[in-house]
Amino acid sequence: MKQATPAAVDVAEFVARRSVGQSLEAPFYVSQEFFDLDIEAVFARHWLFVATDAELPEPGDYVTVAIGPYSIIVVRDDNEDVRAFHNVCRHRGARILGEERGTVGNIVCGYHQWTYGVDGKLLHAPSQAPDFAPSCFSLRSVHARTVAGLVYICLSQTPPEDFDEVAAQAEPYLAPHNLAKAKVAAQIDLVENGNWKLTMENNRECYHCGGHPELLCAYFPTYGYGEQNLPAVLRPTYERYLQADAAVRLTYDSLGLPYTLVEELDTRTTGFRIQREPLDGAGESYTSDGKAACKRLLADFPTARLGRLAFHTQPNAWFHLMADHAITFSAIPLGPDRTLVRTTWLVHADAVEGIDYDLDTLTKVWAATNEQDALFVARAQQGVSSPAYVPGPYAPSEEDVEAFANWYVTRLRAYLSDTERQR
Ligand code: FES
Numbered sequence: 001m002k003q004a005t006p007a008a009v010d011v012a013e014f015v016a017r018r019s020v021g022q023s024l025e026a027p028f029y030v031s032q033e034f035f036d037l038d039i040e041a042v043f044a045r046h047w048l049f050v051a052t053d054a055e056l057p058e059p060g061d062y063v064t065v066a067i068g069p070y071s072i073i074v075v076r077d078d079n080e081d082v083r084a085f086h087n088v089c090r091h092r093g094a095r096i097l098g099e100e101r102g103t104v105g106n107i108v109c110g111y112h113q114w115t116y117g118v119d120g121k122l123l124h125a126p127s128q129a130p131d132f133a134p135s136c137f138s139l140r141s142v143h144a145r146t147v148a149g150l151v152y153i154c155l156s157q158t159p160p161e162d163f164d165e166v167a168a169q170a171e172p173y174l175a176p177h178n179l180a181k182a183k184v185a186a187q188i189d190l191v192e193n194g195n196w197k198l199t200m201e202n203n204r205e206c207y208h209c210g211g212h213p214e215l216l217c218a219y220f221p222t223y224g225y226g227e228q229n230l231p232a233v234l235r236p237t238y239e240r241y242l243q244a245d246a247a248v249r250l251t252y253d254s255l256g257l258p259y260t261l262v263e264e265l266d267t268r269t270t271g272f273r274i275q276r277e278p279l280d281g282a283g284e285s286y287t288s289d290g291k292a293a294c295k296r297l298l299a300d301f302p303t304a305r306l307g308r309l310a311f312h313t314q315p316n317a318w319f320h321l322m323a324d325h326a327i328t329f330s331a332i333p334l335g336p337d338r339t340l341v342r343t344t345w346l347v348h349a350d351a352v353e354g355i356d357y358d359l360d361t362l363t364k365v366w367a368a369t370n371e372q373d374a375l376f377v378a379r380a381q382q383g384v385s386s387p388a389y390v391p392g393p394y395a396p397s398e399e400d401v402e403a404f405a406n407w408y409v410t411r412l413r414a415y416l417s418d419t420e421r422q423r
């Protein structure tokens with residue numbers, strides 16, 4: 001018997017009827033239609049964190065980034081600026097660079113050897129007609145900019161203009177950690193078996209932090225609760241947090257390090273949140289006792305006890321910056337139920353593995369935490385894929401999950417109304 005073709009998901013209908021205060025309906029997480037919409041409405045129109053300066057230390061160093069059907073080359077040019085281009089040859093469209101990273105003198109298409117400079121200009125196209133104008137065939141550029149060592153790209157020709165304001169607010173917090181001068185100590189790619197929004201939602205709450213025993217050695221799991229909603233079991237931890245917070249604020253003030261929470265997760269096009277706060281234990285880093293994992297600090301700090309600087313940007317990134325190292329996270333959708341989570345550990349460029357830091361100690365907490373999160377995300381994906389799933393309520397401590405969902409739905413609505421207008 002012939003199987004009925006499943007009806008296409010009416011994305012506009014689901015977006016229009018989304019209820020605030022609860023998780024999204026199943027098609028947002030499981031359908032190809034929403035995956036395609038997310039690529040166009042979110043990932044192709046907003047600023048995405050895709051790499052660090054430290055991954056591109058020299059001119060010609062590049063990474064390629066796959067965003068749905070797009071492939072982007074992010075490369076350091078001869079002026080040491082980071083540039084980005086579509087990885088599509090201007091001759092007959094071949095994918096130019098096939099590797100995830102590497103170093104090039106020029107960018108050469110392997111099909112008919114069209115050769116581009118790292119500034120995207122076409123330098124050489126063999127055997128063309130005499131009237132051929134190479135200047136008309138530069139690589140198509142993609143907006144790229146760095147914020148204190150973090151590389152963002154935007155595929156839209158008219159990127160959200162508020163990114164400058166976000167960068168201006170975040171840079172004073174980020175810059176003291178010197179990430180532009182750091183080096184990559186480790187990078188781990190993990191493919192989570194879940195929709196990218198489940199990855200992000202999971203990141204935006206600590207309601208599930210009981211499932212992270214390694215993390216809780218250093219991390220205060222009171223994130224998102226606030227005084228009123230604190231469960232009794234977290235009360236002693238919260239008291240410890242308050243004491244650590246008072247102590248660390250004195251340090252921040254004496255060093256002139258900004259620490260106040262700025263939270264604009266769903267109130268602007270480039271949603272973000274930034275805050276400096278204490279860590280538990282020795283208060284220095286993400287290790288089993290909270291002590292620094294790297295003896296050589298990222299900057300000339302007089303103490304390693306700086307807690308962490310937490311920075312979140314919508315749609316796809318979060319960061320932890322400590323005195324001794326920093327960790328960056330990006331989430332890139334691979335399919336409706338697959339997401340690449342790339343974690344990068346940065347240390348001072350002169351820190352020496354085996355002398356200043358032990359790689360296992362440096363990466364242990366977050367490598368374990370990521371694996372645990374991947375299981376939570378896979379479990380969530382399995383659940384929302386069941387016909388029995390109905391959206392459930394966000395707890396008060398999940399306010400940043402809700403802010404993420406609010407931001408996301410707002411961005412979809414903006415896209416859908418723009419495309420409607422253009423019809
Ligand atoms: S498609 Fe790239 S040189 Fe022909």
Ligand SMILES: [Fe+2]
Pocket residue numbers: 202203208209212369373
């Ligand atoms: Fe987690």
